[in-house]
Every structure is written in structure tokens, then in C-alpha cells.
Amino acid sequence: MKDFIANSTAIFQISTFVITMYYLMLSLFGLYKKEDKGAESCEPQKRFALLVAAHNEEMVIGKIVESLLEIDYPKEMYDIFVIADNCNDNTASIAREHNVNVCERNVTDKRGKGYALEWMFDKIFKMDKKYDAIAIFDADNLVSKNFLKEMNYKLLQGYKVVQGYIDSKNPHDSWITESYSIAFWSANRLFQLARANVGLSNQIGGTGFCMDAATLKELGWGATCLTEDLEFSCKLILNGHKVGWAHDAIIYDEKPLTLKQSWNQRKRWMQGFADVASRFFFKLMKKAVKEKDFVAFDCALYVVQPFVVLLLAVATILTFAQNSTAGGLNIFAINQKMHDLGLDNVWKAFCIFQFLLTPFIMMKDKKLSKSLFAILSVYSLNVFVYTHLIKFLDTQDFIIILFVHIAYTVIFLLITYMILGKHNFLMFFRYLLYGIYTLTWIPITIQGIMDKDNKEWSHTKHVRQIGIQEVE
Template sequence: MMKEVIHYTTAIFQIGVFIVMVYYLILSLFGIYKKKDEGAKNCPPKKTFALLVAAHNEEMVVGKIVESLQNIEYPKDMYDIFVIADNCTDKTADIARKYGVNVCERKVPDKRGKGYALEWMFNKIFKMDKAYDAVGIFDADNLVSKNFLNEMNYKLLKGYKVVQGYIDSKNPDDSWITESYSISFWTVNRLFQLGRANLGLSNQIGGTGFCIETTILKELGWGVTCLADDLEFTSKLVLNGHKVGWAHNAIVYDEKPLTLKQSWNQRKRWMQGFADVASRFFFKLIKKSIKDRSFTALDCALYTIQPLATLLMGLAAFLTLIQNNNEHGLNIFVINQLFTQNATTKILWQVFSISQFLLTPFIMVLENKLSKKMLLVFALYSLNVVVLSHIYESPTLYQVIIGNAVYIGIFIIALGIIGRKKSIKLFVWYLLYGIYTLTWIPITIQGILDKNNKEWSHTKHIRQIGIQDVE
């Protein structure tokens, strides 16, 4: 009796998690297609912008973001730059002033953080004699493509009140952590942001590189000061019947953390914010999705519970691991049981596994972040699913680890023999991306437990990178 309870309980759980995974897989497939849209190039500039740079002790990088904003190819009399020196104790404000931009210094130590700084700055802009159609939000470590405002102008004229730009990386080659971050952002931009845009859903604000019409700011108010202010404002927009637009060609280059420790702290802050927003908006969005039959609201609701989804997927993977590596079995249902009953279903499962592994490199090729030759390398490597299944019919965890280690070693040696040292680094770093992904599980747990802690964690930048170095 107990065995049956365990089996059917885990079956309901595993199938439920699998359905969520399939939903995101289907959503991502709509991001593969990218239509060619040259509308921004032929669209006359009509919108005026106030470009806001939120900065806290950013003397190392603030000059470069200002330079890139000043070099935007848009009428200079139609946008102004404002640097918010928020509780700075360094030379951020002095350096920004040398560029001739507007510098607004804020000294409120007990309300430190980007959300508070933006709220303060919005109120100042509303009181200015000069009116702006929209405001653009950037972090001090960003660099902005020259066509950014042309793209935003085009999307805003199409009726969107908020538009998110493409968040790229300005230092993907610095470490395996920056490479992992970059891979994550590239795939999210293409699969989920563009996918949502193609389906007519609302996109998600990414924290930087987005524009908001001042009319919607005045109507809804900013009012978001949590650690995931971007997600909170997105939820407010969807609840009020608005969608966030997507500008795939409006690129903002963001500096990624170099070390696992820096990355851990930043992502923990994100998960704290997610958990906080989910606790306040999930059921409101679900209610709206049912009342208004709004798939957009449902999709946004599911996005807010990303921390929970991460934990459930982690638990599903753990259950699969202990079931598949126990000699006697624990009567735990695992999804691959549906696909390994005979030779045909086993092949289908292998094809699914290979396709899932290759999806990310394929997207990197589409986004011009990976060569086709390296995609071929990853395609050959993905055949380990087939090779190891022939060597070990029912492999133990030990055999899986040893088999994959040998398989990886063969590829590294082969790449070394043909003289592709850079390819070795890229190959190894991509495999380490899997470890980066797994670290989301403990980070998420910490984030949920500390969701009420709103202390801002600042990432220190140690070098300068100009727009000419990334374009």
C-alpha cells in the first residue's frame, strides 16, 4: 500500500513539474523565429527622453556609460542625461559633471537602493519645466548601442507604454561565471523575451535598458522599492492591462560579476526580490487571468514564482537521481520511465535529451555568439547519451560520472591536438554552465528564507570598458 502511495504521489508531482517544463519549452520555441523589422530606421524621431543613470559609488564606470549615451544617434535636443548619484562617497558625481550632464545627488542613507533613487528622480522630473515623453533607465556599468533611442521611439509609437531592450554582456570572456551569465541572458533574450513578443504576451522588465512613458508613470506611480523592482513594476503593468514591449535590436551591454561569490550574492538578491513580489502579486495575477481570461496575466503569474519552480525542478531531479541509482528502486515515479519501456521510446528519450542539450548552443549561433564549428563540437559531444547507454545498460551513478569524465577528456584532447585552445576554454566553460545552473537551487532557498531582508548588495567594478570594445 505504501509503495503505491509513494509511486502515485511522486507521479503527480513529477508529471506536474514536467508540464511546467514543457510549457517553457513550447514558449521558447516561439523565440527561434525572428522577423526582420527595419521599421525603426525609417521611423522619424518624435519621442523625447530623459535618460536616467542610477549610480552608487561608480567612479570607475560612470564616465563610459555617459559617453555611450552622448554618442546615441538621435537628435541631441530630444534627450537629456541625468546621473543619480545615490548616497555616493566617492567621485561619481564629480566625474559625471565633467561630461556636462545633469547630476542629481541624493543623500538618504536609510533608504538606499535603486528603487528609492528612481522614485526620487521621477518626482523631480515631473516638476521640471521641460516635459519628456519617456524616461530611460540604466545602470552605471552599462553601455548603450547607438540605435537604442531610435528603436525605443519606434516601439513607443506603436503603442507600448513600456519597452525593454536587449540586455547583452560586455565581459563574457572574463571567467566561466561571466560566460555563464552571458549564456543565460542570450538565451532568455531570444527564447523567452522574443518568444513572448512573438506570442503577443507581455515581456519582462530586466532592471536596466528599458523605457517608460511618463504618462504611465504618473498614472500608476513607480512605488516599487523592493529588490526586484523591475518584476514588481511589470506585475503592476499587467494587472492594469498593459504589456511590456520588446526591442530586440536596442542593445544594452551589462557588466557581469567575475566570481562565484559575487554572482551568488547578486542572484540571491534577485531571488529575495522574486519571493517578495510573488507573495504579493501571484494570486492577484491568477485572479485577473481567470476573471479576464488573460493568458498574459497567467504567464506573468507563473514568472513571479520562478524561485518555487526552480526548487520543484531541483526536487524532481533529486528524486530521479535517487530512483535511478538505487539497486532495489524506491517506487519513485520518474518521467523517463515513460520513455524507456522499449527500444523505440528509449530512442525518443535520447533524441529529446540531445535536443535539449543543443538548444542553447543553437540559440547562441542564431545570436552570433557561437560559431557553427563549435555547434558541431557540442553536437558530437551530445552523443554521449547514446554512447554511454550502449556501454552501460543500467549505469550506476559512479559509472555515469566516470563515463562522462572520460568522454569529456577525449574531446579536450582532440581539441588540443587540432590546435583550438580557445575552443577548449569555451567547451569547458559551457559544461560548467550546468554547475552555474545548479547553484540556483541553494541560492533560491536562501532568497526565499531572506525575502524580507531588503539590504542592497553593491557589486564593485574594477575596470573600464568602452562601447567601442563591445560593438
């Protein structure tokens, strides 16, 4: 029985570790960003229809329209359409005050962004005026002035769909908005830019993306689940297209303020992921194997993200159970195996690398100061310091060990506050809380998988206005 437990957990743990290393190794290609100023000198050629999907968004609709009107692109080459979807507030009237096209839709049994977009695409295709491309935004977004220049440049390079850089317009409002922002900042580099650099397909992020109108008309939208962006990405890849990446086309997205709002939104994402995975994973894998298509394989791995999260959770629990039980449970654990091989320091260095990778990316993109990164780097040496402290104290008492951990962290937080001030202190503290935010994905994912067939839309309420001048 012991051999069975050891062998089965070894297969499971190693398989999970291999998947994790695949993502980690691929992410390293995002460390490099090629400077490309081609969009600035590229002549505007594409005509755009800019769609803003809105449901009861009277608080923010004016600001997104204003930012779109200020885009640095010939005004005669783009039009703005606000889709007031099943609204019972002043969204439509506020949008009309800005002299843009407002299309009101009232279909209560088919609510949601996917349905609203499908309805609007049909209207655009029937218009006398023709557009080369269609860009999609959420009502709480703000858009950088160079957005259409960057999209025009990428479309002229041959991409049929291009995703822009999703930034945060309220990163420091709460620990939840900070955690969201950290997640998006790191994903923009370590997921999106990394894939662009190695020639894989990027993923549509739900907002701030642009589609070639002819390709959209040919394939049809048909994406009406809770993650219509992921659904359409899969559809594109199955039809031989790749999603391009425009790192300098920035969309500022408003993040939820509270854990409850965040939980509901992320649960909706996981419901959509589970739904899309059930319908597209095997199709993508079939294409990957049959056509030796690594792009399809990479996408297939991405759509089963909810299940990968659960694998990582189980692997973590098994490792904790093995390490925290006297004598162990005969469970295979990577860190224990490294210890047995005398490679403790190698494993600790790997842990430090993982801890510092995201702050390093944030520093490169000027989201985090070099001084704070230096403090985080010294702080990360705790994996070595703790060993010597515990050995010096000659104790295995859990309370004492916990106290040592807390005291060590508090000392570094105080040092940060005294040297770098309140802002950097909060960023340090919230980066530590980001670990808790990450752990909440586990119950959220379980709920999402269980409720994958529930298509009810969860609307995030906005409580204030932020203009483009405040974030650029």
C-alpha cells in the first residue's frame, strides 16, 4: 500500500509540476519587450466601429465615450456605438449627450454582453457604411489616445484579431483592486507578451480588442456564454487564426473594490471557463495532434485552467500533509525529494525566483519602484533565514515558528514605511495579501465548475467616475 501511495502521488505531483514548469518557462519570454515605434509612422488605413457594451452604466458611460472621442486618429475613420442593453437607467440619454450612436436593446430573456454584441454585429453588417474592423470595450473602460494607431498597425501586419494591454484605472483603491492589478500586470507580460514573442496565439481579454470585420462576418460571433472572449478565441484558433498582441494599446479597466464583488466576477469567469473547456478542449487537442499544431495545444491547456487550479490545490495539500506530519505519510513531495538529494538550497532559490518574478515585471513596467523591489529581494531571503533562526532557537513549536515569521515580516514592513513611505508600504503589504487573493481562486474555481451551466450574468455596480486624464 505504501508503494502504491508513493507511486501514485509521484505521478500526480510530477505531472502537475511539469504543467507548472511549462507555464513558467513560457512566461520567461515575456521578460523581453521589443521596442516597435512602427504604429506612430504607419498611415491610418483601417476604418473602425467602436462598440461599448453597457447595462445600467450611467455612472461611467460618459467617461468611456469622452476617452474614445479623444483618440488620436482621423475622426472620419471611426464611429462610436453605445449598446444600451436592457437598461432602466440614464445610460442611453447620457451617451446621446455626447453625440454618438446609441442603440437600445431590450431582450430580457437573452441578457449579457455576448448576446448584446451578436445583436449589434448584425446591425453593423447591414449598414450602408462599411467598416474594416470592430473594436470592443466595456462601459467602465478608458482608452489610450494611441489605441487605434496601434490596432491599425497590427491589422496591416495581417492579424485578424488583436488584443490590447488591459491596465487598471483604480489599482490602489483597496487590496482587492491591487491584487487584480498585479494579476493583470503580470499576465500582460508573462502570458500575453510571452506568447506574442514566441509566435503563439494570444487570448482575447474580454475588452480592448479589435476584430477584422470580414473575418468576424465569415466565422460568425456565436459567443454568448459567460466568457464570450475565450469562446471566440477558441473558435479563431480552430479556424487557423491567431490573436495578435498590441502591448502599447492600453485599456484602463475598473476593478471590483470588495472581495464579494471580486468573488462574484471571478466565479462567473470560472463558470465560463468550465463551460468552454467542456465544449472546446477535445476539439483543440484533436487539431493539435492531427495537424501538429502547437498553437492549438497551448490554447487547449489554457481553457482547462480551472482544472489546473484544482490540480495545483491538491498538490499543495498533499505536500503540506507530507511535510507537517511526523514521519511523513509516504506521499511524494517535490521539495522533500530535493531535500533527499541535498538540493535544499536549489529549491529555496527557485522559491525566491518565483516570489520575485512578478515584482520584477512590475518594476520593468514602472508599476513598482526599484527601491521597493530591492527591499522585497532582501525580504525574500527569509527562506534561508528561517532555517537558521529555527535552528538557533532549537524549537519545533508551531506558535514560536509562526511568531518568527510574523515578526520578520513586520520588521520589513516597518522598514519600508520609514524609508519609502506609505504608498510603498501599502504596495508591499498588499503584495503579501496577493497570496491570499490567489488562494481564493480554489473555492471560486470549485463553485464555477459546479455552476458552469448557470448563465446568469453578474453585474458590477460602479460608484464613481474616473477620467482618462487621471490615469495616463
